[in-house]
Amino acid sequence: MTPLTLRQLRYFDALARFGHFGNAAAACSVSQPALSVQIKELETTLGAPLLERGARPLRLTPFGITCAERATQILQSVDELADLARAASDRLTGTLRIGVIPTIAPYLLPRLIGLTSQRHTGLDLHVRETITPKLLTELKAGRLDTAVLALPVDEPGLTELPLFDEAFVLVRPNVDANKPVPDREALREMRLLLLEEGHCFRDQALSFCNLRTALPRETLEGSSLSTLVQMVGAGIGVTLIPEMAVAVETRSAEVSIAQFNDPQPRRQVGLVWRQASPLTARFRELGEIVHEAAKSQR
Amino acid sequence: MTPLTLRQLRYFDALARFGHFGNAAAACSVSQPALSVQIKELETTLGAPLLERGARPLRLTPFGITCAERATQILQSVDELADLARAASDRLTGTLRIGVIPTIAPYLLPRLIGLTSQRHTGLDLHVRETITPKLLTELKAGRLDTAVLALPVDEPGLTELPLFDEAFVLVRPNVDANKPVPDREALREMRLLLLEEGHCFRDQALSFCNLRTALPRETLEGSSLSTLVQMVGAGIGVTLIPEMAVAVETRSAEVSIAQFNDPQPRRQVGLVWRQASPLTARFRELGEIVHEAAKSQR
DNA sequence: CCCTTCAATAATAATTAATTATGACTCCAC
DNA sequence: GTGGAGTCATAATTAATTATTATTGAAGGG
Numbered sequence: 001m002t003p004l005t006l007r008q009l010r011y012f013d014a015l016a017r018f019g020h021f022g023n024a025a026a027a028c029s030v031s032q033p034a035l036s037v038q039i040k041e042l043e044t045t046l047g048a049p050l051l052e053r054g055a056r057p058l059r060l061t062p063f064g065i066t067c068a069e070r071a072t073q074i075l076q077s078v079d080e081l082a083d084l085a086r087a088a089s090d091r092l093t094g095t096l097r098i099g100v101i102p103t104i105a106p107y108l109l110p111r112l113i114g115l116t117s118q119r120h121t122g123l124d125l126h127v128r129e130t131i132t133p134k135l136l137t138e139l140k141a142g143r144l145d146t147a148v149l150a151l152p153v154d155e156p157g158l159t160e161l162p163l164f165d166e167a168f169v170l171v172r173p174n175v176d177a178n179k180p181v182p183d184r185e186a187l188r189e190m191r192l193l194l195l196e197e198g199h200c201f202r203d204q205a206l207s208f209c210n211l212r213t214a215l216p217r218e219t220l221e222g223s224s225l226s227t228l229v230q231m232v233g234a235g236i237g238v239t240l241i242p243e244m245a246v247a248v249e250t251r252s253a254e255v256s257i258a259q260f261n262d263p264q265p266r267r268q269v270g271l272v273w274r275q276a277s278p279l280t281a282r283f284r285e286l287g288e289i290v291h292e293a294a295k296s297q298r
Numbered sequence: 299m300t301p302l303t304l305r306q307l308r309y310f311d312a313l314a315r316f317g318h319f320g321n322a323a324a325a326c327s328v329s330q331p332a333l334s335v336q337i338k339e340l341e342t343t344l345g346a347p348l349l350e351r352g353a354r355p356l357r358l359t360p361f362g363i364t365c366a367e368r369a370t371q372i373l374q375s376v377d378e379l380a381d382l383a384r385a386a387s388d389r390l391t392g393t394l395r396i397g398v399i400p401t402i403a404p405y406l407l408p409r410l411i412g413l414t415s416q417r418h419t420g421l422d423l424h425v426r427e428t429i430t431p432k433l434l435t436e437l438k439a440g441r442l443d444t445a446v447l448a449l450p451v452d453e454p455g456l457t458e459l460p461l462f463d464e465a466f467v468l469v470r471p472n473v474d475a476n477k478p479v480p481d482r483e484a485l486r487e488m489r490l491l492l493l494e495e496g497h498c499f500r501d502q503a504l505s506f507c508n509l510r511t512a513l514p515r516e517t518l519e520g521s522s523l524s525t526l527v528q529m530v531g532a533g534i535g536v537t538l539i540p541e542m543a544v545a546v547e548t549r550s551a552e553v554s555i556a557q558f559n560d561p562q563p564r565r566q567v568g569l570v571w572r573q574a575s576p577l578t579a580r581f582r583e584l585g586e587i588v589h590e591a592a593k594s595q596r
Numbered sequence: 597c598c599c600t601t602c603a604a605t606a607a608t609a610a611t612t613a614a615t616t617a618t619g620a621c622t623c624c625a626c
Numbered sequence: 627g628t629g630g631a632g633t634c635a636t637a638a639t640t641a642a643t644t645a646t647t648a649t650t651g652a653a654g655g656g
Contacts (some may be wrong), residue, residue, distance in 0.1 A: 004376055006304045007613085021634055034614055035633060041613095046383035048577035055455075056622065056633075059440055061576050062393070063386035067379065078302055081368050085344035089362040094345065259529050305644085319603060334604060351603090455622090563635055 001045065006063035006078060008042040009071040011035045013048065014067035019058045044107060060247045076142040080278060083145075087278040092285055093122040099135040103201040103225060104269065107244040108148065112293040118291075131198045139274065146283050148290055151199050151270040159272045161284065168205065168265040169246060170258045171229055172238040177256035185210050191237030193228045196221040201267070205240045208265035229253045242267060244294055269294065299343065304376065306340040307369040309346065310334045314366035317356045372533055390580045391420040391555065396444035397433040398425060401499040401523060402567065402592075405542045406446065410591040417587070429496045437572060444581050449568040459569045459582065461589045466503065466538040466563040468556045469530050469547075475554035481505050489535030491526045492521045499565070503538045506563035515555050527551045540565060543590055 013036065014024035014157060025035040043050050050064035060068060081260035088095050100108060116123050128135070128144060136155055151160050170181065182190065188209050195202040222228040226249060228239040241249055246257055266284040271287045273280070312322035313333065323333040337388050339349050350363035358366060386392070398406065407425060414421055426442060428435070434453055436442040449458050468479065482487065493500040520526040524547060526537040531551035539547055544555055569585045571578070 003610090004304065004380065006302065022632090029612090031615060032634075033616085033636080037613080040635085046380060048383045048386050052572065052574035052576060053634085055572065055574040058633095059574075063383065066382060066386070070375065070379050070382065074372060074379070077368065077372050077375065081365060081372070082302065082344060084364060084368065085346045085361065087366075088346050300643095320601095327643090329646060331604070331605080331647085335644080338604085356602095 002041060003008045005041070006075070008038045008045075009075055011038045012042055013068065013071045013075055015039060015051075015058075016060060016100055018072070021058075037223055066185070072141065079142055080276070085280045087280075087282065091122070092116075092120050092282045095126060096125045096286070097128065097143070097145045097245055098286075099138060099144045099149075100129050101132055101135065101147075101149045101200065103195070103199065103242060104148055104244070105129040106226075106247045107242075108290065108294055111296055112290060115289050115293050117163075133198070133201045138270075142274070145197050145277070145279065146271055146273040146286065148269065150204065151268045151272075153272055155272075157275050158272050159275045159280070161282075161287050162268055163270050163287055164294060165266055166243045166294075167259065167267050168208070168240040168242055168267070170238060170260060171232050171241055171249075172258065173232060173235050173257050174236075175255050176238075177258075181258045181261060183261065187238075192229055193237045193239040194221055195225070195228070196223055201225075201242070204265065204267055208240070225249060229255060230250065240265065300339060302340070304373070306336050306343075307373055310335045310340055311366065311369045311373055313337060313349075313356075314362070315368075316360060319356075332382070338483070350353060351527075372516040389420070390418050390583055393422045393424060394580075394584070395424040395426065395441065395443045396584075397426050397436060397442045397447075399430055399433065399445075399447045399498065400427055401493070401497065402446055404524075404541075405546055406542050406588065406592055409594055410588060413587050413591050430498045431496070434570075437570065439521050440572070442569040443575070443577065444569055444584065446567065446569055448502065449566045449570075451570055453570075455573050456570050458567055459575045459585050460591060461585055463564055463566050464592075465557065466506070466540055466565070467544060468536060468558060469539055469553050470536040471529055471530060471533050471555065472552045472554050474536075475556075479556045479559060481559065485536075491535045491537040492519055492528055493523070493526070496523055499523075499540070502563065502565055506538070522592045523547055528555060538563065 003046055011024065011028055011030075013060065014027045015021065018024040018027060021039075022032050022034055025032040028035060039050065046067070048063050049061055051061060052059045082094075097130070105127070109171055113125060115124060132149050132153065134151060135144065135147040135149060136158070139147055140155070140157065148163075153160060170187075172179075188211065192209070194205060204235060222231060225239075225241050226247050229241065229249040231237065231240050233255050250257060264282055271283060273283050275285070309322065309326055309328075312325045313319065316322040316325060319333055319337075319555065320330045322539070324332040326333060345359050347359055348365055350357045350360060403425070411423060414423060426436065429445050430451065432458070433445040433447060434451060437445055438453070438455065446461075451458060468485075470477075486509065490503070490507070492503060498537055507531065520529065523537075523539050523543050527539065527547040528551055529535065531536050531553050548555060569581060569588060571581050574579070
């Protein structure tokens, strides 16, 4: 009887996540037959079918579901073993999979990558940019090592390290530059441009205005801060952006920036990782570097 | 970079336990160089030394000790996975979602649940009672594992297992007990009580009378066989019920039961499941039990 | 010292897993 | 139902990994 291999568990884990042989194989960087064969091997070894052949969309058997959960857990343990090894070395080396939310990534990453490549030769940063809930899912599943996002996230099993606070500033057309800065009530009467659903920055902006949801009449949604600022430049409305975005975003748009009077809207940016990760000390080190990279943008 | 393998962990686990390459290799049924090479591979992959070379007796590095513990734990999880598979495939256990049509459910289930709870401790039956089309939809969507209903269903992708045949009997008021049994033509002239639209039993009864739809003038619809029999008892008309319902339904009603002369109306009861389901063998086993449970009602 | 023991290395054989090519089956649209 | 796209399984072959045996180098004990 052939022994169980980690390779089989890796392929099966991918298959369970993608629900598709071809995509799972691509994710594992192998051909589809290679994955097919290994899955069948795994079924033979375990002596029980993992999925219903010939059913589409792909369906796992009850045992398959159990097995996939267990496989994921085993693979995570194995990854931690590798982390453990890295933690034993005294520097930040190897591959580090880091997630960053879209309202931070473009302003932080260029400088962050610059800093780490200077000081930490041997560190290979893999960056994933997406919204907070997805980052947290990936993090907990062990597909990311750490993430830079707005605190608090308040998830059990995750450690948060606050790095710095930053204010949100008002972006309005140049023609409005000399008008008085609106307070939160006045802001509610203006056409406020926001990021689309799912971005934490959107929620923070809304909460500053004491709104729970957007007022459909008065808002317009964009997929990046850059888009929003361009629209402001075209006179369509006003928007908020974090301080770290100011330098980049005002470079190519005819807009005026204004600080709010107290109470200023703010967000806290921090680093998050799995509490159980053996790389905790390395993450704190990384936090320093992220902080430094962000500082130069503000 | 070569990936971590379970084989490496197995060898290293043995090495840590025996403290001796030769003995560890023997325990793994491989030659000493084979183990040596794999251990070195593991060290390369992890990027840290696991043991102090050139020391005798063999000494693990601090990281090696941690690693050995973790390896043992991982190997244990993998073994558990194999156990899980055996438990899953050995007998009919776990949760089984079964659908039953309303003209079978009340007569089959009490005894079926009795039998399974006796013989298959560990089997958790989830029952859903509804009409055939809905059962088939649920089945194909994977929200049911199997269903007991009247055959044929003739759906692609589903397997049918005939279990038994049963006749329909005539239910009429006690005062009619000594009248001759009507044939199908005579039945058309009587006031025939039927289940409401959607029940396959209704269609089977109509088809016996050579009718495609009910004659509105002469029929009355009920939502359960029990209701129909009660109405017969009140002298409102006559109805048909399957044999398995006789014992239960005549207990509390003043009605008389009569067998039809040939050709008798009949239905075939069977079990249906997704062709692709790996539980086929278990379903056949379940079929036996359903058959037995039904037998005792007839 | 020499001898024994142990682990590493080298050359080669065996095994395992990959690739490409192809076939079968399902689902959908016409 | 017929044709086509999509999806997974299978087959033949090649590439890779892992094993074996034979041998060497290094350490410790008489």
